[in-house]
Amino acid sequence: MYSDKAVIDVKNLSKRYDIYDHPRDRLRQLVIPRLHGLAGRLKLAKPENPPTYHREFWALRDISFQVKPGETLGIIGRNGSGKSTLLQILAGTLSPTSGDVKVDGRIAALLELGSGFNPEFSGRDNVFLNARILGLSQRQIEERYDRIVEFADIGDFIEQPVKSYSSGMFVRLAFAVQAHIDASIVIIDEALAVGDVFFRQKCYARLEALRDSGAAILLVSHAMTDIEQFCDRAILLDHGEALFVGESTEAAKRYYQLHQPKLAERIGAAPVDASITRPVTLPSATRADFWPEDTAFVNAESVNQVGNGSARCTRYGVFDTSGNRCASFAQGETAVFCYEFLLSDPIAIPLAGVVLQNERGINVHGKGSLEYSTKTPQHLPAGTLVRCRQSVELKLELGEYSFELGLATIDAKTYHEMANFNHERIFSHISRVCHLPKAGVIAVGWRRVHDGAPLTHHGVADLPGAFEYAFDAVATE
Numbered sequence: 001m002y003s004d005k006a007v008i009d010v011k012n013l014s015k016r017y018d019i020y021d022h023p024r025d026r027l028r029q030l031v032i033p034r035l036h037g038l039a040g041r042l043k044l045a046k047p048e049n050p051p052t053y054h055r056e057f058w059a060l061r062d063i064s065f066q067v068k069p070g071e072t073l074g075i076i077g078r079n080g081s082g083k084s085t086l087l088q089i090l091a092g093t094l095s096p097t098s099g100d101v102k103v104d105g106r107i108a109a110l111l112e113l114g115s116g117f118n119p120e121f122s123g124r125d126n127v128f129l130n131a132r133i134l135g136l137s138q139r140q141i142e143e144r145y146d147r148i149v150e151f152a153d154i155g156d157f158i159e160q161p162v163k164s165y166s167s168g169m170f171v172r173l174a175f176a177v178q179a180h181i182d183a184s185i186v187i188i189d190e191a192l193a194v195g196d197v198f199f200r201q202k203c204y205a206r207l208e209a210l211r212d213s214g215a216a217i218l219l220v221s222h223a224m225t226d227i228e229q230f231c232d233r234a235i236l237l238d239h240g241e242a243l244f245v246g247e248s249t250e251a252a253k254r255y256y257q258l259h260q261p262k263l264a265e266r267i268g269a270a271p272v273d274a275s276i277t278r279p280v281t282l283p284s285a286t287r288a289d290f291w292p293e294d295t296a297f298v299n300a301e302s303v304n305q306v307g308n309g310s311a312r313c314t315r316y317g318v319f320d321t322s323g324n325r326c327a328s329f330a331q332g333e334t335a336v337f338c339y340e341f342l343l344s345d346p347i348a349i350p351l352a353g354v355v356l357q358n359e360r361g362i363n364v365h366g367k368g369s370l371e372y373s374t375k376t377p378q379h380l381p382a383g384t385l386v387r388c389r390q391s392v393e394l395k396l397e398l399g400e401y402s403f404e405l406g407l408a409t410i411d412a413k414t415y416h417e418m419a420n421f422n423h424e425r426i427f428s429h430i431s432r433v434c435h436l437p438k439a440g441v442i443a444v445g446w447r448r449v450h451d452g453a454p455l456t457h458h459g460v461a462d463l464p465g466a467f468e469y470a471f472d473a474v475a476t477e
């Protein structure tokens with residue numbers, strides 16, 4: 001067990017920048033208030049408020065949080081929300097305007113990696129120089145040198161001046177040094193986004209080892225999957241304020257909500273469509289064979305629903321392909337998710353779907369009407385009951401999986417022009433309407449052996465593929 005004493009304790013931290021519209025205003029601000037003060041003291045002018053030549057900008061306002069040993073805190077927020085400012089203050093390279101910041105322990109700051117390197121020196125010399133600056137003794141560096149070089153994996157370049165390195169090599173070496181200085185606090189600003197996938201995996205493994213040995217880790221990232229998988233808690237910054245400090249999955253959800261314009265604006269802007277007057281129904285061919293008995297459903301009012309108030313999930317359930325309620329499947333069997341939402345406001349194109357998460361909280365499958373390109377009306381009026389039936393072949397590792405259900409909406413224009421946009425652009429146009437983050441759990445177990453091998457595959461996922469043999473008789477003599 002680690003100590004319960006926080007290694008980072010931030011109380012009411014604020015940071016103000018003074019913004020000058022013209023460079024000359026900086027000089028004015030320096031000189032004129034002083035002249036004013038002097039004139040006042042000499043009674044040459046009335047004492048009054050001296051003029052100001054700048055605007056105040058608060059990059060951080062009243063931020064408070066703690067981080068304990070062995071804990072990983074994510075820092076998230078849109079561009080310009082104050083993340084780097086916060087990290088720089090924690091790393092000691094920027095001073096706060098007000099508030100208290102207590103940092104207890106050696107910090108490895110993976111912010112501007114390699115900024116302490118001398119380009120003329122070799123990689124080897126820079127390792128010694130940098131590690132000395134970061135607090136290791138000569139002997140400690142000598143003991144760790146081989147591990148650092150192995151981690152950086154830049155081959156013979158270690159003997160070359162770092163000015164001849166590619167930017168990737170530079171960062172690998174800098175990361176390797178930082179990862180071996182026995183820091184009790186590690187601060188990372190998306191530094192892991194560099195390097196190839198193998199290096200990133202190595203970085204994460206090293207960070208996990210540091211965390212397991214009791215280091216506190218602060219990670220700034222725009223990748224919510226990294227935040228959810230790697231962080232226990234996260235702080236969501238917006239315009240310098242902490243909107244939320246708590247469980248990382250909840251913080252990630254709120255981060256996505258920040259990206260969504262108000263639903264009413266979208267609907268108001270969208271063209272009116274004739275289909276708005278018709279309640280949506282599922283095609284009869286599918287409806288006949290699947291919608292289970294009323295009594296087979298879970299009453300969704302009993303579970304936590306997060307949403308913008310435009311819809312509620314009324315009921316849902318997981319079924320086998322015969323329509324029987326089921327929570328335990330053999331690997332490769334099909335689970336059928338039936339769920340419905342009642343709209344209290346109109347929405348544009350509905351996007352419903354299911355997400356499965358494994359025991360480590362990793363999203364192993366998330367898919368819905370968007371990915372299936374399911375036909376829908378352009379608008380759904382208030383009062384519509386949106387019924388969804390989604391089948392998922394559970395070609396997954398054995399284990400328990402929690403599932404989430406959700407309904408979102410996207411405007412018709414973006415939906416129909418999706419081919420012209422990238423992933424981020426499309427997602428910025430999706431508004432969450434109702435989401436059940438902890439709807440339930442299903443289990444995936446061994447297959448019955450008469451179906452074939454006891455496992456459909458090894459590992460997390462069963463990827464589509466094929467296997468062929470060819471046998472030739474070969475003379476052995």
Ligand SMILES: Nc1ncnc2c1ncn2[C@@H]1O[C@H](COP(=O)(O)OP(=O)(O)OP(=O)(O)O)[C@@H](O)[C@H]1O
Pocket residue numbers: 017018019057059077078079080081082083084085086
């Ligand atoms: N030296 C400075 N002078 C004036 N304003 C600054 C200064 N440094 C940062 N800011 C402003 O403070 C706000 C917060 O900046 P910060 O770099 O901390 O944001 P961020 O969340 O890290 O953004 P990003 O995700 O784009 O890196 C921004 O609006 C930025 O323009």
